[in-house]
Amino acid sequence: MSVTQTLASTPRLRTLGMSAEIAARLRTMIEEGELPPGARVDERAFCELFDVSKTPLREALKVLVAEGLVLHRQYIGYRVAPLDLDELRATFETLHGLEALAGELAAARLSEAALAKLERRHQAMVEAHAAGRRTEYFRINQEIHQVIIDGAANPVLAGIYAALMSKVHRARGAANADTLRWQESHEEHEAIMAALREPGRPRLAAVLRHHSENTAREVLSVVERSLSEPARRLANDNRGQR
Known part of the structure; x- marks a missing residue:
């Protein structure tokens, strides 16, 4: 050239x-x-x-x-673009199982270095929650889940998890503005950390699945409301024209 x-x-x-x-x-x-x-x-x-x-x-x-x-x-x-509610439901159902499997594997395989990293990121998330910094909180939340997935030391699991999370990430972001769910999520992360600190971590898989199911319920509720909003606006407009 x-x-x-x-x-x-x-x-x-x-x-x-x-x-x-x-x-x-x-x-x-x-x-x-x-x-x-x-x-x-x-x-x-x-x-x-x-x-x-x-x-x-x-x-x-x-x-x-x-x-x-x-x-x-x-x-x-x-x-x-709108979100596909049916696809989200199916994706979350699969993610619940992956979270539980990651918990089972991480219970035995998570290193002390990874646990120390989780403690640091959790503390940063607590501070973001206390300061009302939602976006920062959400990002750290995702980092914590990724450290647990990495701690499971199963690359196939990690690959499937990443592909599915890309489908639900923006739906989770849309639901993140809900104040009540934000507080519930914060409390559930405290439970996750408590399960991680236990000898043998026998509760970790169940706690992670419970957190995933609660997140899905709120996300799907928010998405369903957002999808029905245009119909409500149209109905209101039609009433106003009578």
Whole structure:
């Protein structure tokens, strides 16, 4: 490639780099529930938020459309893709079993170094909870579960778990805003740590499964409400037109 060609391609490369960063930030907002399922993506607002023109923003949105996280309709614009309730139910049912299996394996295989790491991350999560830092709490929560999965020392289990968690991650983020469930989750994590500290860890598998089932119940409830909201709005609009 000549110097002239290189210089000519530089602005495009910068745009692509910028769009990748924007896509990553939007992806995080969607996965952590800041942009809930069905939410409209206001292009003008996000251009102002990221201090960019529409070109890199739309490049980023095309990536998220390809990933299935965002939907695009001509003349309507972009919206965060809705969640599939039936798929979520089936995924959570499988995850309950994986959490319990990880608990059984980690009970025997989790190292002292991993337990020390869990203690540190749990303390950081406690501090985030006390300070009301929901996003930080949610991220540390995920890290703790990953350390336990890694502690099971079963790469096949870890691979299946990662694939399934990618399907439910943004649904969990959407439900994370519920204050009551946040407190319940915090208490359940205290129970997980107590089970991890016990000699032989005989309760760990059951405690992890219980936590997974409670999380699924709340997440599915929140998603079901979000999916029925458009129907309620339509009914209200129809009543108002009578």
